[in-house]
Amino acid sequence: MIDVRGLVKTFGLKSVLRGLEFHVDRGEFVALVGPNGAGKTTFLRILASLARPSMGEVRVAGYRLPAQAAAVRVRLGVVSHQPLLYGDLTAEENLFFYSRMYGLTDLEHRVGAILEMVGLHARRRDLVRQYSRGMQQRLAIGRAILHDPDVLLFDEPHTGLDQEAAAMLDTLLQDVAARGRTVVMTSHNLDRAADLAERIDILSKGVIAASIKRDEIDPLDLPKLYRSVTHA
Amino acid sequence: MPEAGSTRVVGDQPVVHRRTGGLGAYLRSIGAIIWKDLVAELRSRELLSAMLVFALLVVLIFNFALELDIRTRETVTSGVLWVTFAFAGTLGLNRSMAVEKDRGCLDGLLLVPVDRTAIYFGKVIGNLVFMLIVEAIVLPLYSVLYNINLFQPGLLAVILLGSIGYVAVGTLLSSMAVHARTRDVLLPILLFPVVLPVLVPAIKASNGFLQGFEMAEILPWLNLLIVYDVIFMAVAFMVFDYVVEE
Structure with a gap:
């Protein structure tokens, strides 16, 4: 590979x-x-x-x-020590943004499923800058696997x-x-x-x-x- | 292997990819970047407030510094306006790229499988919107303070064309400068000499409209402005991929 x-x-x-x-x-x-x-x-x-x-x-x-x-x-999906996420967008908005950039369809369903998977669905409408470092890294993993690399x-x-x-x-x-x-x-x-x-x-x-x-x-x-x- | 236009199921979730190539995907990516920049700015108001306060201060300082008669005011107006737009624009350009760099988001954008010029054009349009908002607030204030009518279609067209050229060069150079530790200082040093071919015709054409020159006198400057807009945009289109990569 x-x-x-x-x-x-x-x-x-x-x-x-x-x-x-x-x-x-x-x-x-x-x-x-x-x-x-x-x-x-x-x-x-x-x-x-x-x-x-x-x-x-x-x-x-x-x-x-x-x-x-x-x-x-x-x-390819990449997770670095930086989250590669926008602090002034919510978790959901960040994933919607990257989904659009990756040309994915069925965004609502996909983004919802990823947020469930990384355990952040309940806080999906919080701004990422309000997240703890651990939550940001979990969301970063969600961002990296959005397009199923x-x-x-x-x-x-x-x-x-x-x-x-x-x-x-x-x-x-x-x-x-x-x-x-x-x-x-x-x-x-x-x-x-x-x-x-x-x-x-x-x-x-x-x-x-x-x-x-x-x-x-x-x-x-x-x-x-x-x-x-x-x-x- | 996710192919363009393919669907597959991994775990419980089907992942559907649109066709990754083509104009539609390109435009969707540009749209997504503009949307992201506008929403983020609406929340933070960091970029617009800095540009706006700076621009208003410059206009006020010039107003107190130049206690001029009405005739002389008309001759300096285009210079004062473009100095204000250029300096305020630099703040915006710096901030716009710093947001991408600080949390590693620029890498996030570069990892996306779209033509990287889509990132450039998305940022250009976002920066242009911010610059036009600042100009739309500065112009009426300037008109009141200096008692000059700036709402002339010709002048507004020049401001639009000049702003496009300025932002086209500025976005490219700010994406270069953002990698440097001294990016705040580096951008104006790089930008102002390079953007002169845009600023000079913009100032001359603005002055022509303000002083009521014949169209034949203004047209060469206007043409020059359009040509430089196209050239800078084309150059940025060709080199952006190399500029943003290490």
Whole structure:
């Protein structure tokens, strides 16, 4: 579903991604972990067609980026640490707006169902700026799955959430991932990555330094492996 | 895989996609962006109030600074008006794009599978509506303070054309400047030199109508204004995709 070969991304003289190779099968949930500045967000922005690769080949759902970006965007949902929502619109208005932008039909029904799913139907007419951070992230997930994408990209979605909100978000992430979608999530939290994902890739110094299947490693050994890879 | 015009059921909910291509989808996206900007502004009133207060202050300051006779007032009016519109417009352009950037909404728009020029035209029309609202309030006030009739069809047409050109360039440049930390300072520095080809004919044509020149004298400026509107719009259409991307 996602195939990346020899990806290089430079900003001026600084190389952030240095020949990165990455492959995700359909329906797989992959967590991408790594230290600050490893290039996780840059990589996700390239997969999301928000940034152009300097070199290399990137394919999402069989379409090449950036050449076939429009076809990729139809199949892609993105949740970042920012909610990508308008604070001066209500939750319902935000979803109506994005539904129109995605060219969806039967908006009332679809938006209502999504609001039910993320547990915000009762507060659908509240302005988003009055929402807590956790509620905004749940609505952000609703926005990302409005058009029923095949691929979901989560860029540190737990940032700024308290324990309860993070746990609620985990349940929602597992729910949307369980519907056969391909998910790539970046995270700083190894425990959370191990809980949610089937595979954990460690990004360090612009390349995938290690790739581990969850059932092939004891979660207790993960921090040790992480340290050895990122400090190598 | 959601195809254009397809329906599929995921979980309990059928998701129906309209055909994603074509003029209809393009216009619907533009309409959605205009609707979103107007509703958000109606709630917050951040953009219009800032533009309006600034514009009224500029007009008042000029009124006290230029204690002129009626003849001289007519000659400076077009300059004062366009300085007011240009400065107030910059505030609006900055704010309009900052709203998109601050909560990551610009990324949300860029992730939508529509031609990105639809985002540009949606923002242009939204910004133009805000600018025209400010102008509609400033003009009568200016008429009273300076005792000059500004409600001449020719002058109003020039103001409309000038505003279109100004907003066309301004929206493009504000979408560039919004990525910078110093965007509030950067936009006027980028905008004013580039928008001069719009402002100069707008000022000259406005002055021509106010002073009752022959149409033959005004027409070259008017034509120049129209040509620059078209050129700036066409250039923005071609480069917007690259400007908004990292």
